[in-house]
Amino acid sequence: MKAPQPLTSERLFTEFVDPVDATLCVPANTTAAQLQAQTATHHLRFPLLADPAASLAEHFAAATHAPASHRFGAHCDNVLGINWRLPSGRTARIGERVVKTTTGYDWLRFLLHSGSRFGEPLDYVLRLRPDSRFHAVARIDGSATSLHACLHPLLRGGWMHWWDAVDYIAGDGPPFLRIAIHCPPHEADAFQNELSRIASQSRAQLTFTPSAFPSAPSTDGLPDIVLKTTPDRTTALADALARHSVRCVALCYSGVVHAHLPPERARAEHILPLIQPLAPDLHALGGDWRSRHLPPPPPATAEAAWLRTLEDALHAH
C-alpha cells in the first residue's frame, strides 16, 4: 500500500459543542460556572468540578477526581483531548474528540494533571453527560458506627452506580455522609426512599434537600491537598487529617481525600508536617498525594532518564 502523506501541521481542536456526541471544546481558562452555563443550554453537564470560580486548568492541576467521579470516573476519563502549548511555544494536539481511542501512546492522561511541568493546556475537549433536571443533596448524620453501616449499602449495593457522589465529610463538626443525586424529577422519590431505608436501618438521620435547576457545580472549592488511597481506607485517612483541624471531603469509592485548609495554613510549612507521616503508607499501596501549593517532588532516580527523553521531545523545535 502506498504510504499516506504525513501531515505538515497539527490538527488542532477548535471550539465546538456537539450535543449528539455530548462533547465540547472550550478554552482552558473557562470557569466552572461559565462551562455550566454553556452546557445547560444543551441539557448537558460536566459534573466533575468543585469551584464555580476556578478555571478548568486550575481544577485539573489541583485534583485528579471530583465528588461525581463516584459515578463518572476520574477527570482523565472525562477529558478527551487537549490543545497543549509545548515549552517550545508550538501547540500540539493531544487526544481526540471522540469518546474512545487507542490511537497511539496515551499522552493525554500523562499530561492532564502535570500542571505546567511540560507546557500548558490551551483548550480542552470534554465528555458531557445528560442533565436529568433534578439535583438533590442528602446528608446522613449519626454515630461513627451508623455512618460506616450506611456506607456498605451505599457502595456495595445495586444503587451504587446511580449516586452522583458519596462523600464522607470530616473535620468540620461531627462527621457526616453527603450523597449527591442527579436524576429525572419523576425518579426523585425512589432515590429518597432508598436513602431513607439505608439511614433508618443504620439508625442514622437523613436530610434530603433538592436544589434549584439548573444545578450548580459543587461548591467545595479546590482542595489544598489531595491524597489517593484505596476505598476501604478513605474514611480513616480523612479522620486522621481531621484530627489536625483540616476539613476533609473523602470521595468514598474513588479512594480520594480532598483536604481543605484555612488560607493562612495553605503553605508548605503547614502542609508537609501533615503529609509526611502518611506518605509511606500511601506510596506502599500505589497511592500518592499532591498539593497545588507545593512544587512536585523531584523525580525518582529511575524516572529521570525517561523524563529526559520525553523533555527532549517536548522542547524540540
Next chain:
Amino acid sequence: MPAPTSALLPRLHALVPRGRVFSSPAQLAGYASDALGYKSYTPDAVVLPADAEELAAFMQGARSLGVPVILRGAGTSLSGGPVAAQGGVVVHTSSLKAIRSISPDGFWCEVECGVPLNTLDAALKPHGLFYPPDPSSGPVCTLGGNVATNAGGAHCFRYGVTSNYVLGVEALLLDGSLHRFGGPAGGRGHWREDWKRFMIGSEGTLAAFTRFWLRLLPLPEKVWTFRATYPDLRSIEAAIHGLVAHSAYPAAIEMLDPRAVTIVENSPMAVGLPRDSFLLLTEIDGPAPLVDARVEPIAEILRSTGSNDVAFSDQDHLRQKLWKARKAAGGLLGQISPDFLVQDAVIPKRALADILQFLYDEADAASIPAVNLFHAGDGNLHPNFLFDSRKPGDLEKVELISARLMQRVLDAGGTLSGEHGIGNDKAAYMPLVFGPDSLRLQWAVPAAFNPAHQLNPLKVLTARRFTP
C-alpha cells in the same frame, strides 16, 4: 546480525529452564498470526515462561539475544499486534494466570497478565463484583492483552474502557529492571509522574507486564435487554442519538447490519432475528425500582424512531442468548470467508449513517462484501471486509477501501482505533492523525522505555524497526 535459530534455541532453554521453548514449524504456525489471520509472520521461536519469576529472568537476558521480542497473551488481537513482523521470539504468557487477591471492600483485585478475562469475572461474581471491560473474545483473551491494547467491549458505552479500570501495572523493561507503576490505590506510587498511563495501550512496545491491579464495581442488580429492527441507516442512527442522550444511561448500544444478522441466523447461534433489517441491541441496568420504570421510555425511543419490531426481556437466559449471538458474530465471519479485515475507527455519532453508507458504496464498487457489527453508542465502527488473500488484487482492494475510510473518518473528526490498537495493520495511517509535534511526542515514548525497538518492532509506528 541476528543469531541463527540453531544458536538461539540453547540460549532460550537456558533462560526458561522450567518453561517451554517451541521451534518446530507446526508449533510456530500457531503463533504466526493473530485473530486477523490474513497476514502471517512465523517467529524464530516461542517461549512459555513457567511463571513471573521466569519471565523476569527471560527479560533480563532478552537484550543479549539480539532478536525482536514479542509478548503475546491469547493472540486474539485484531490489529496485527502480537506477531513477529520482524521475526524474533514470541513470549507466550499463558502460564501467568493467578488471581492473586480480591479486595471486595477495597474494590480492587490483583491478577497476573495471563488470566483470561472471563475467568476473572467468574471469580468476582461470588463477591457481587465485576470488571466492566468486555471484549467479545472474553472467554479466551487475557488481561495482559486487554491492558496492552486498552480493550473495550459492548458495555464500555457506560462503563468505559480498560484504562478507566487499571490501578497499577507491574512492568519488566528490557534493561532487566522491574517497576510497579501504581498499585491497589491507583495513584502514582513513589513516582513523580503517572507512568502507568503510557503502559496501558502500549501494545507490547514498552515493557512486559507481569501483573495488574484492577478497579472493580458492584454487579448491577437487574438488567433489561432490548432489540429493535430498523429498515434503514437514518432511522437506526436516530434511535442511537435518542438512546445516548437518555438519562437511563444505557450500558450498551450495539448495531448489526442485515448481513451480520444473516450470518448469525445461518449459524448454530441463531436466535430468530429478522434477517433483512438493521438490528439495534441495547441494555439498561440498575436497581429494580429504577430500571423497571425505565423500560417503557426506552422502548418508546426505539419505536418512535422507526422500529415496528421492539422486543425486550429481563430473563437472563434470553438476554444471554442474544449477547452470545452478538459476540459470536465476529468469529462467524471466519467461517464464511477465507480472510477478513476488521477496522476499528471511532467517529462522532452524527456521522454514523453517512460514513456507513460511504463504506457500503466503496465496498460494493470493489465487489468486496462488507459486514458491520459494532459499538454504536461509542461511534466505534467495526466494518469487516471479507476477501480471499489468495485471489490476486483482493487484498489491495481492501487496503484501498480501508485507506479511503480512514481519511473519511478523520475528516469527520474521528480516529483510527477505539479498542483494538494500531498493531501493524493500522500503523501506516498514523501520519494522517499526528502532526509533526504530536508525532515527535509519540516517538518519544518508545524512545524512553525501549529505545532499540526490540520489543514488538514494526507496531504502532511503521518505522519502529529493531536494529541489533
